[in-house]
Amino acid sequence: MFKKAKSNVNFAELEKEILSFWKTNDIFQLSLKQREGNEEFVFYDGPPFATGLPHYGHLLAGTIKDVVPRYQTMCGKYVDRVFGWDCHGLPVENEMEKELNITSKHEIEEYGVDKFNEACRGIVQRYTSEWETVVKRIGRWVDFENGYRTMDKSYMESIWWVFKQLWDKKLIYEGHKILPYCPRCATPLSNFEANQGYREVSDPSITIRFKLKDQENTYILAWTTTPWTLPSNLALALGKDIDYVMVQDGDEKYILAKDRLDVYYKKDSLPAIIKEYKGSELRDYRYKPLFPYFEELEDQGAFKIIIGDFVSTQDGTGIVHIAPGFGEDDALAGKRNNIPSVCPIDAECRFTEEIPEFKGQFVKKADHDIIDHLKRKSILVHKTKYLHNYPHCWRCESPLIYRAISTWFVNVESIKDQLLKCNEQISWMPAHIKNGRFGKWLSNAHDWAISRNRYWGCPLPIWKNEDSGETICVGSIAELKQLSKKEVNDIHKHFIDYIEIKSKSGAIFKRVPEVLDCWFESGSMPYAQKHYPFNNREWLDSHFPADFIAEGLDQTRGWFYTLVVIGGALFEKPPFKNVIVNGLILAEDGRKMSKRLKNYPAPDYIMDKYGADALRLCLLSSAVMRGEDLRFSEKTVKEIIRSVMLPMWNSYSFFVTYAAVDNWVPELTLEELQENLNNPLDHWIISQLYKLTAAVKLNMDEYNLQAAAICFAEFIDNLTNWYIRRSRRRFWKSQNDSDKNEAYHTLYFTLITFCKTTAPFIPFITESIYRNLKTPSMPESVHLADFPILPVTFSDKDLDGKMSRAIRAVSLGRYLRSQSGIRTRQPLSSVFLVSISRDVRDDLDSMKDVIAEELNVKNVVIDENEERLVNLSAKANFKKLGPELGKDMKHAASSITNLDHLEIDELREGKTIELSLANETIISITLDDIEICREEKAGFMAANESDITVALDFTLTETLKLEGFAREIVNRIQNMRKDLNLDVTDRILINYTGPIMIQKVIHEFNSYIMGETLATSINKSEKNDHMETFMIDDHECCFAVEKS
RNA sequence: GGGCGUAUAGCUCAGCUGGUUAGAGUGCGUCCCUGAUAAGGACGAGGUCCCAGGUUCAAGUCCUGGUACGCCCA
Helix, strand or coil: CCCCCCCCCCHHHHHHHHHHHHHHHCHHHHHHHHCCCCCECCECCCCCECCCCCCHHHHHHHHHHHHHHHHHHHCCCECCCEEEEECCCHHHHHHHHHHHCCCCHHHHHHHCHHHHHHHHHHHCCCCHHHHHHHHHHCCCCCEEEEEEECCCHHHHHHHHHHHHHHHHCCCEEEEEEEEEEECCCCEECCHHHHHHHEEEEEEEEEEEEEEECCCCCEEEEEEECCHHHHHHCCEEEECCCCEEEEEEECCEEEEEEHHHHHHHCCHHHCCEEEEEEEHHHHCCCEECCCCCCCHHHHHHCCCEEEECCCCCCCCCCCEEEECCCCCHHHHHHHHHCCCCCCCCECCCCEECCCCHHHCCCEHHHHHHHHHHHHHHCCCEEEEEEEEEEEEECCCCCCECEEEEEEEEEECCHHHHHHHHHHHHCCEEECCHHHHHHHHHHHHCCCCEECEECCCCCCECCEEECCCCCCEEECCCHHHHHHHHCCCCCCCCHHHHCCCCEECCCCCEEEECCCEECHHHHHHCHHHHCCCCCCCCCCHHHHHCCEEEEEEEHHHCCCHHHHHHHHHHHHHCCCCEEEEEEECCEECCCCCECCCCCCCCCCHHHHHHHCCHHHHHHHHHCCHHHHCCCEECCHHHHHHHHHHHHHHHHHHHHHHHHHHHHHCCCCCCCHHHHHHCCCCHHHHHHHHHHHHHHHHHHHHHHCCCHHHHHCHHHHHHHHHHHHHHHHHHHHHCCCCCCHHHHHHHHHHHHHHHHHHHHHCCCCHHHHHHHHHHHCCCCCCCCHHHCCCCCCCHHHCCHHHHHHHHHHHHHHHHHHHHHHHHCCCCCCCEEEEEEECCCHHHHHHHHHCHHHHHHHHCEEEEEEECCHHHCEEEEEEECHHHHHHHHHHHHHHHHHHHHCCCHHHHHHHHCCCCEEEECCCCCEEEECHHHEEEEEEECCCCCEEEECCEEEEEECCCCHHHHHHHHHHHHHHHHHHHHHHCCCCCCCCEEEEEECCHHHHHHHHHCHHHHHHHHCEEEEEECCCCCCCEEEEECCEEEEEEEEEC
8 A cells, every 4th residue: 555645745855754764774785785796886986175065066076976876786786985085285284274374384384294284184074074964965875984085094105105106117206397386385286286276367567678789779679477587587589480670769779579569669650670580580699687696697508589489479579588497488498598597586486685686575576676676777668567367376366486396296298198098998978078178188298296395295205315316215104114113103294204214325315395296195096095005905906997987077187187197107097987077067147156146056955945856857967967067046956846856746646646545556567567558558658668768778878867867857748748647537437447457557667667767866756756656575765676677578669659649639639729719628529630641540540539538529530631621732852852963952942842732642642753953954753752741721720740630620519518518517616626625535515506508517417527526416506605606608607515 | 379168049958970940948928728736738929040251952060260158278
């Protein structure tokens, strides 16, 4: 016996009950246990930063990370799901600094690195309970208890192992490189960190003049947006093929790009051009340094004109000031031209004593003073503001400085081919990421700067002898113990910086101060999460690469990249086989979601109001599953409630209502049922069910979650608005005949199978429905069931076609009724279904009953003589004729349009017709070469769509009219039943008053009315207060209904 | 400046390898139906398929060049 379902369901409440059911009964654990020993489906969970609360992006990725494992589990796989936390790095340090009211590295060291790091350790778990709450609320099943943390000793030791592997493969080196550097955090950032903070800023844009040596009053005009780099200027770069001019401006001569003249001079006062050159002609010209600080470097090749391919005439003067210590182009050009490099700034980007005039000033702040200085010396010729995108520190928002830094690198460029090969083996969703965004990024990969001059992170396991520069790389804690002869329990910076290694010769090695980029740590996750290879040595053989990972588009240069670099370098394999890359969730206004702007509804609010299922399905049905942006709005969640959740619930509620009335229980299996189906409606919905399950499986196996999810609404629509609508009466028949039993079975299995199919997507509502519908022999949770794979014999394409023709005929009939103004409740004598096609006629004939009932007509007349109702014309079949005729196509099309009725008939009889075209070509055509168009004849009540024409006989006989009245009366009484909240099985007593006409109807259709409304009596009485008054056509009548 | 993606109805989006009235849902208007439904059905209005060239008998679809937006990198 099934419990009745609440008709006013509250999904959020229902979900909370399900959550507690899962928890109490340990369903997640059971779902794993049930598959123990089966083939594994390996999933890696990318660790979020342990600081900050989860937002929609996390919910989205979390949903994907839930749907796929649930599906794979239902398909029989064992899917371990372990949560992870990214605990190290600047995000945490930053949070701690704020809390300690500290703003510089200097202050951290004063405070004490040990205290600082321990404080960091203390706060990383601050939000874990909030995370757990939200992740669980959205319905995600994942193991929190055994989650990995990048700060755990075991995890860190594996990182050392990874590092040592790279070291042994000679993929780690120390180098100087121009890197984005945060002056506040006093650390270089990786390039992909730098770009997280691009923002439009206004910088000074100045043009300055460099006096050429050996030439009277002649200046080169150069341009820069970083005045503070001018003291470090060591060269000027020109484009080889760019045209430059020397112009006379008063007493002075200036050199600049020809294309830039009109920017510096007004059109009507262009200066005289004295000379023109290509850039290459000016190579090696020498100029006088602007500042005296590095004058001596002239002997080493500085202060001359060089050629650079990066020079353009887009901005400035077409002449670029080169400070090799402060720009990637600059450094490279300097190296090529044997120009030395200077970098006169300290760790916090303040000028050193090399620049005495500005010593101690933060470089960006010194811009102003430097400009002033240049002005006084008459070096400055032009000054304005320049708006451009400039990178900022992604944590503290300081503008970054590009500067030469000593850094440890992974030599990614040397293994690039390897990595590209790995990428070939990865299947990306959406596919274009593979050779697009990710592939392109990989082919342009630079060496990866992995050291950070910070504190809270996994230390680089490198010990260095200051004098000789020799280095030792340590690959494990045991190795460190052995080399140092010290006890080691924790390998965070503040524990191991004091540990020294003494070589046999007595040389002392000290650890280098840097810690690792936290992306190196998360990229080591496949190994470190299980403390590989120190533990679980064999584990990796069967758990690498992962079958599946999923993260956002922003991880292209993040986790996806670091996983591939490390996996590729270590094992020459891609670390994952399939990846879903989700897009960004934007606010409804198309902008980023912003707490400050409050331009989006909080996830809690959405889940409390509509439930997690609706939110999940809303996300899963959208193109955000294919890496596109989603404008999220409450409306789209509501739409899911309307189109899927409610109709699904109502179908279920309908079923249990009647099953309870009849005490119905299933006796057959799905297979037995399928073999014994008689009613075409049942056959049809089972066939639709087959189509649904097959489509969901196909799309899930291709990781196309969106395509799978959008199938649900269509199925639900077919179920509610055709199957149940047309089958409704089959459930009321008072006797348990076999058709009724068949209907019950069909709807029952349809609901259960639908639940199983959609359970990975909407785990709550499906669980709730399934739990009520299941028989004792079925698993206690839908998530312990197998994903339904229906035998192909369930599919009946023939019937699908028949039904869709019937639906089309009905829709045409409804159209005719709406045109004529005769409502469906008014029975009509006949509908004419006309088609020239025998197949169509046969199909419609087999669906006669369904059509008659739906259109409320007494007779269905099938006919082939469509020409009585429609005019025929012909149109070329472009797809077929186009390739054959080529240029003649246009002429043929117009000749075909002119075919008359008789010619069309000839073609339909199978004859071939010769057409002579306007250009005198003769072609012969058959029926296949044309498409027949039909247009309803004026004056006839007919409607046509392709090969079906429908006409209705609108003649109303007295009997039909009376029956129409009877149905009106039934309708009014049913509405009253509903208003009284009567149960579907309640019997009623009817009293009425009305004119003679109504009395006649009630007399004649007495048993019909009573049967339809479950009335035990219907009596004429005096009008009283309990009665409701209705107008039926022009007849006023009153009814009173009470429960008998 | 470069890479990748997107651009179709008021809104959210479908549209397969090019084929002739460009679709759905929602919103709006009118009508209809209801022993499950918070629903449902029918019809109507609403489109220079971002722009400009090109290829082709035929372009929303392919090519080239632009524009706008998003993300990423300089």
